[in-house]
Amino acid sequence: MIKNTIYLLLIIGILPYSAIAQEEDNNKTQGRFFGGVESNSQYYVDDPKLGDFMFEDRFRSNNYINANYNYGKLTGGIQIEAYEKNSLLNYNPKYKGTDLATFYLDYKSEKLDITGGYFYEQFGSGLILRTWEDRALGINNALRGGRIVYRPNNNISLKALYGRQRSGFSVSDGHIFGFDSEFYLTDYLNLETSDLSVGVSYVGRYEETDIENPKFSELTNAMAFRFNYYKGSFYASGEANYKTEDAVLDAQNEIGNDFIEPGSAYLLNFGYTKSGLGVDVTLRRIENMGFYSERVPEILDANNTSLNYNDKILNYLPGLTKQHHSNLANIYVYQAQASVSYLDVDKMKSGETGGQIDIFYNFKKGSTIGGKYGTKVALNVATWYNLPGKYKFFPQEYDTEFFGVAQKYFADYNIEIKKRFNDGWRSGLYFIHQYYDKSLIEGGEVVNADILAIENTWSIGEKQSLRLELEHLWADADRRNWAGGTLEYNLNRNLSFYVWDIYNYGTHKEAEKNHYYNFGGAYRFGAWRIAANYGRQRGGLVCVGGVCRFVPENTGYTLNISTSF
Amino acid sequence: MNKITFIICCLIATYSQAQSQMPNVQLKNLENNYKNVYKDYSETDKVYVFSFWATWCAPCINELEAIKENYSEWKEEVDFEVVAISIDDSRTMRRIKPLVNGKSWKYEILLDTNQELKRALQINNIPHVIVVKNQKVEYVHNGYVEGGEEELFEKIKAL
Numbered sequence: 001m002i003k004n005t006i007y008l009l010l011i012i013g014i015l016p017y018s019a020i021a022q023e024e025d026n027n028k029t030q031g032r033f034f035g036g037v038e039s040n041s042q043y044y045v046d047d048p049k050l051g052d053f054m055f056e057d058r059f060r061s062n063n064y065i066n067a068n069y070n071y072g073k074l075t076g077g078i079q080i081e082a083y084e085k086n087s088l089l090n091y092n093p094k095y096k097g098t099d100l101a102t103f104y105l106d107y108k109s110e111k112l113d114i115t116g117g118y119f120y121e122q123f124g125s126g127l128i129l130r131t132w133e134d135r136a137l138g139i140n141n142a143l144r145g146g147r148i149v150y151r152p153n154n155n156i157s158l159k160a161l162y163g164r165q166r167s168g169f170s171v172s173d174g175h176i177f178g179f180d181s182e183f184y185l186t187d188y189l190n191l192e193t194s195d196l197s198v199g200v201s202y203v204g205r206y207e208e209t210d211i212e213n214p215k216f217s218e219l220t221n222a223m224a225f226r227f228n229y230y231k232g233s234f235y236a237s238g239e240a241n242y243k244t245e246d247a248v249l250d251a252q253n254e255i256g257n258d259f260i261e262p263g264s265a266y267l268l269n270f271g272y273t274k275s276g277l278g279v280d281v282t283l284r285r286i287e288n289m290g291f292y293s294e295r296v297p298e299i300l301d302a303n304n305t306s307l308n309y310n311d312k313i314l315n316y317l318p319g320l321t322k323q324h325h326s327n328l329a330n331i332y333v334y335q336a337q338a339s340v341s342y343l344d345v346d347k348m349k350s351g352e353t354g355g356q357i358d359i360f361y362n363f364k365k366g367s368t369i370g371g372k373y374g375t376k377v378a379l380n381v382a383t384w385y386n387l388p389g390k391y392k393f394f395p396q397e398y399d400t401e402f403f404g405v406a407q408k409y410f411a412d413y414n415i416e417i418k419k420r421f422n423d424g425w426r427s428g429l430y431f432i433h434q435y436y437d438k439s440l441i442e443g444g445e446v447v448n449a450d451i452l453a454i455e456n457t458w459s460i461g462e463k464q465s466l467r468l469e470l471e472h473l474w475a476d477a478d479r480r481n482w483a484g485g486t487l488e489y490n491l492n493r494n495l496s497f498y499v500w501d502i503y504n505y506g507t508h509k510e511a512e513k514n515h516y517y518n519f520g521g522a523y524r525f526g527a528w529r530i531a532a533n534y535g536r537q538r539g540g541l542v543c544v545g546g547v548c549r550f551v552p553e554n555t556g557y558t559l560n561i562s563t564s565f
Numbered sequence: 566m567n568k569i570t571f572i573i574c575c576l577i578a579t580y581s582q583a584q585s586q587m588p589n590v591q592l593k594n595l596e597n598n599y600k601n602v603y604k605d606y607s608e609t610d611k612v613y614v615f616s617f618w619a620t621w622c623a624p625c626i627n628e629l630e631a632i633k634e635n636y637s638e639w640k641e642e643v644d645f646e647v648v649a650i651s652i653d654d655s656r657t658m659r660r661i662k663p664l665v666n667g668k669s670w671k672y673e674i675l676l677d678t679n680q681e682l683k684r685a686l687q688i689n690n691i692p693h694v695i696v697v698k699n700q701k702v703e704y705v706h707n708g709y710v711e712g713g714e715e716e717l718f719e720k721i722k723a724l
Contacts, residue, residue, distance in 0.1 A: 020711075030584060036687020066687050098707035108589060122679040132654075132679055135689075154599065184597065195597055228597065235662065311671020318656035323621035325629050346628070358660055360667025376668065426627075457711060465711035490710035524708040529690055564687035 035067040046554035082383035091138040091309040092309035094168025113149040118142040123201040126316030128222040156512040165293040194231035236270035263288035278360040287351035290339030326453040328473040332436040335409040348391035354384035373420035391451035411435040424459035445477040481506025497521040588685040592675040612645035617693040625692040688698035
C-alpha cells in the first residue's frame with residue numbers, strides 16, 4: 001500500500017509539471033479528464049432448494065474506478081479497485097479490500113509511444129503474450145514496468161518491453177522481457193493487388209528456481225513468427241510459436257528435473273469472402289504451451305491454485321469454438337487444452353489439435369429462400385482432439401506426432417438461420433450438436449448433447465418490443481435433459497425487463513432437478529447502465545470469450561452500475 | 566461501508582459528464598491499415614457514428630443490420646458514416662471478415678483486438694454507440710432494442 005501510494009504521488013506530481021512544459025509548445029492544448037466507474041454487488045441468500053449460503057460475507061461487491069488525465073502528448077491514469085467486504089463468490093481471493101490497482105504514465109507522439117507503470121500488450125494473436133483485463137472473469141494481468149513502441153513509418157512497428165505481471169494487488173516473481181516487430185511488405189515488394197505483412201516476436205521469462213542443479217534454464221524463451229496476406233476475396237494468416245525447454249507441471253502442481261519439455265503452437269487461418277458469402281477455416285495445434293509468470297502456481301486455498309483463477313498466465317489460448325448466446329448451449333463449453341496434464345493412465349494429454357470452419361451466407365431479398373427481407377444462414381463446425389503419440393505414465397514422458405489426432409475432446413456442429421418476416425417480426429432458429437468428453441477435461445462422463453433454440457422478436461408500436469426464446473437440450477449423460485425460456489420486454493430504448501428459467505428436468509439425481517431462474521431489469525442512459533436482478537446461479541463454469549471461471553451454485557440479488565466519463 | 570459511500574459519491578460526482586472527444590488511439594482496419602480514431606475521422610461537419618460490436622454480440626449485430634437497411638437512404642439525407650469497431654479478441658476475430666461480407670455490410674471495420682480503445686473509453690457493455698461531429702463527442706448510448714436505430718438517426722439529424 002505504501003509503495004503504491006508513492007507511485008500514485010509520483011504520477012500526480014509529474015502530470016502538472018509536464019503539463020506546464022507542454023503549454024509552451026502548444027497554446028491550444030487543453031487538459032482532459034476521463035475514466036469510468038463500475039460496481040458489481042451481490043447479496044447472497046439461503047435457498048430452500050439449493051441450500052444455505054455457506055461462505056463468509058453475504059454482501060460482496062467488486063468496484064472499479066478508473067481515472068485518467070490527458071494533456072497534449074502525455075496521459076496518466078490510475079485504477080482503484082475495492083472488494084468490500086469481500087470479492088464476489090469464487091473470484092481470486094487475492095482481490096480483497098481497497099487499494100490502488102494500476103497506474104501509468106504515457107508519452108505519445110506520431111512515431112513514439114513510451115509507457116511506464118502498468119500496461120496491456122498482445123503480440124500477434126497472443127499465443128506467447130497477452131496481458132488484458134476482464135472484470136467478469138477477475139482477470140487483470142497487466143505488466144508493471146516499461147514499454148516503448150516505435151513506428152518510424154506506416155510500414156514498420158517495433159515494440160520492446162519489460163515488466164512483472166500483476167497478481168492481486170501485487171506483482172508476481174517472474175521478470176518478463178518482450179520484443180515485437182511487424183513489417184508491411186506491400187510497398188517494398190510492389191504488390192499491387194495483394195497485401196502482405198510479417199511479424200517476429202520474442203518473450204523471455206526469467207524466474208529463479210528452488211530446484212537444485214536445474215536441468216532447465218532459469219530464462220525461458222518463447223519466439224513467434226507470423227504472416228498476414230490477402231488478395232482480393234482470398235485471405236490467409238498464420239503463426240508459428242516455439243517455447244524453449246522448461247520444467248513441466250505434474251498432477252500435484254510441482255516441478256522437478258525429470259519432466260522437461262519444449263512447447264509449440266501453430267495457427268493457420270484462411271478464407272474466401274465476397275458480398276453475401278464468407279467461408280473461414282482455422283486450424284491450430286498446441287503442445288505444452290502453458291506459459292506462466294511463475295513456473296509453480298501459488299496455492300491459494302485448499303482446492304485452488306492461481307491457475308484456477310486464471311492468475312499469472314502470460315499467454316492467451318482460447319478455445320476456438322463458436323460463442324453461443326443461448327443459455328443451454330453454454331452448459332458444455334470447451335476450454336482449450338494447451339498444457340500437459342496427466343489425469344490417469346488412459347488420460348494423458350500434451351495439448352490439442354483441431355480446427356473450425358465457418359460459413360456465412362445471405363439469401364438475397366426476392367429469392368425463393370430470401371423472401372421479402374432476405375435470409376441469413378451461418379454454419380459452424382469445430383472439433384478438437386488430444387495430440388497423437390506415445391505417452392508413458394511413469395516416469396512421465398511423451399513423444400508426439402505432428403499430424404493426426406488422438407482422443408476427441410470436443411465437437412460442436414451448429415447452424416443458425418435468421419429471418420425477418422415483416423417490419424415488426426424477426427425470427428432466429430439455432431440447432432447445435434455438441435460432443436464433450438467431460439472425463440478428459442473436468443472429470444465426468446462423455447456427453448452427446450443436441451440443443452434447439454427458437455427466438456422471436458416482435459415490435460410493439462414505435463418503441464416497445466418483446467423477445468421470446470425457447471430452448472431445449474437433449475443429453476445422453478451427465479445431467480441429461482434441460483428445458484429453458486427467456487422473455488424480454490423492452491419498454492423503450494432505455495428500460496428493459498427480463499425473466500428466464502432453465503430447468504434440469506431430465507436428471508437422474510433428485511437433488512439436481514432444479515429450476516435456475518433469474519429476473520431483473522436494466523436502465524440505460526448515455527454511458528450509464530444500471531441493472532438489478534434476482535436469481536439462481538447454476539454451478540459450474542462461467543465462461544466469457546472462451547476463458548472460464550468456476551462458480552458454486554448460489555442464489556441472490558445483484559446490482560450492477562457502470563458508466564464512463 | 567465508508568468505502569462504498571466514497572464510491573457512490575464518485576458515481577454521483579461524475580454524473581452527466583460524457584467523454585468529450587475520442588482518445589488518440591490507432592487501430593487497424595480490415596485492410597491492415599492503421600486508423601487514428603481521433604485524427605482520421607475529422608471531416609468538418611460530417612457525423613461519425615462509432616458503433617462498438619463483436620461477432621458474438623447478438624444485439625450489436627441487430628443494430629448494425631437495422632442501420633444497414635436504411636444506410637443509403639439516410640446517407641442521402643445527412644452526411645454521416647458508421648465506423649464499426651469490433652472488440653473481438655483473437656478467439657473470434659477471424660470470424661469478422663466473413664461475417665461482415667456474409668451480411669454485406671458497407672461499414673469501415675476497425676479491430677480493437679486487445680481492447681485498447683474499449684479500455685480508454687471505459688466501455689463496459691456493448692452495443693455502445695458514440696456519435697462524433699467536428700471531433701467532439703455529441704451523443705453516447707449503450708444497448709440496443711428494436712427500433713433504436715430510428716432514434717439514433719433522429720439524434721444524428723438534430724446535430
